[in-house]
Amino acid sequence: MKTTNDPIFIKEAIKTSSDMWFLGWCEANGGNISQRLEPDKMAGLPLAVKSDWTPARVSLPNLAGEKFMFSGTTRFLRNISIAPEKNLGVIEMDSKGENYRVLWGFEPEGRPTSELPAHLKSHSVAKEVSEGADHVVIHTHTPNLIALTYLHELTTPLLSKLLWQSHVECVVGFPQGIEFIPWMMAGGDEIADATAVAFRKRSMAMWQHHGVFARGRNLDAAFGLIHMADKAAGIYLKAMAAGGMRCAPSTDVVCRIAANFHVTPAPDCIDADTSALMIRRD
Numbered sequence: 001m002k003t004t005n006d007p008i009f010i011k012e013a014i015k016t017s018s019d020m021w022f023l024g025w026c027e028a029n030g031g032n033i034s035q036r037l038e039p040d041k042m043a044g045l046p047l048a049v050k051s052d053w054t055p056a057r058v059s060l061p062n063l064a065g066e067k068f069m070f071s072g073t074t075r076f077l078r079n080i081s082i083a084p085e086k087n088l089g090v091i092e093m094d095s096k097g098e099n100y101r102v103l104w105g106f107e108p109e110g111r112p113t114s115e116l117p118a119h120l121k122s123h124s125v126a127k128e129v130s131e132g133a134d135h136v137v138i139h140t141h142t143p144n145l146i147a148l149t150y151l152h153e154l155t156t157p158l159l160s161k162l163l164w165q166s167h168v169e170c171v172v173g174f175p176q177g178i179e180f181i182p183w184m185m186a187g188g189d190e191i192a193d194a195t196a197v198a199f200r201k202r203s204m205a206m207w208q209h210h211g212v213f214a215r216g217r218n219l220d221a222a223f224g225l226i227h228m229a230d231k232a233a234g235i236y237l238k239a240m241a242a243g244g245m246r247c248a249p250s251t252d253v254v255c256r257i258a259a260n261f262h263v264t265p266a267p268d269c270i271d272a273d274t275s276a277l278m279i280r281r282d
């Protein structure tokens with residue numbers, strides 16, 4: 001594992017991507033991570049212009065001049081630990097927030113993830129709504145959450161409430177709920193826009209039949225949200241496989257837990273009636 005003189009953000013990317021791999025979240029080139037980098041984070045990294053300006057298929061003035069760490073398209077997250085300079089890169093946005101160029105990494109040559117527009121649009125909203133606190137976006141293929149989107153016709157209220165009831169820490173971790181985004185083509189502008197809109201209200205979005213997006217102030221925060229949600233989905237699937245959710249926590253219990261931690265469950269989700277999803281249909 002290559003960690004010796006790497007800046008801390010690379011060490012953190014190695015830790016996060018390795019954990020994602022061991023949890024079974026990022027088969028082959030599945031999943032991608034990005035982090036908005038403040039100048040002090042890049043101290044010691046040899047930055048140099050390595051590409052022409054390239055259209056990012058976005059126009060995001062609040063990201064003008066920002067630098068980001070990105071995982072690379074076609075690269076495997078599981079390989080970041082052995083070769084961060086190949087599988088990660090640092091890019092810089094131009095003065096309009098429309099084009100990017102590579103300043104480090106993606107050796108010998110390469111580009112950021114195919115989900116670049118979804119990440120950048122998410123960063124733009126995240127930066128705005130968190131007043132600069134959020135720096136990280138993670139996209140990954142979490143098996144339990146994905147399975148849930150094959151099992152039920154979900155909505156944002158149903159998915160959010162079901163996860164809150166399947167693992168009692170979830171309402172504290174993501175009281176804003178998790179947006180359910182019906183299937184759209186991955187890598188496209190439509191799904192990128194839907195994800196960014198979701199991040200105005202919530203910190204996670206679930207792409208039906210595909211995977212999850214989370215935003216957070218750092219890699220640990222975004223990773224933790226996804227871990228919590230996927231664990232909840234796993235508990236739900238286990239209980240359903242064992243016969244059904246016969247004694248899930250009530251709405252009142254979810255509200256009491258939220259109140260104990262001084263958070264408010266999203267009003268558009270807390271009253272969702274999940275009872276039909278807790279009974280086996282076979």
Ligand code: 2HA
Pocket residue numbers: 029030031032074113114115139186187
């Ligand atoms: O990077 O996960 O959604 C591969 C993907 C695309």
Ligand code: ZN
Pocket residue numbers: 030031139140141186210211
């Ligand atoms: Zn994906």
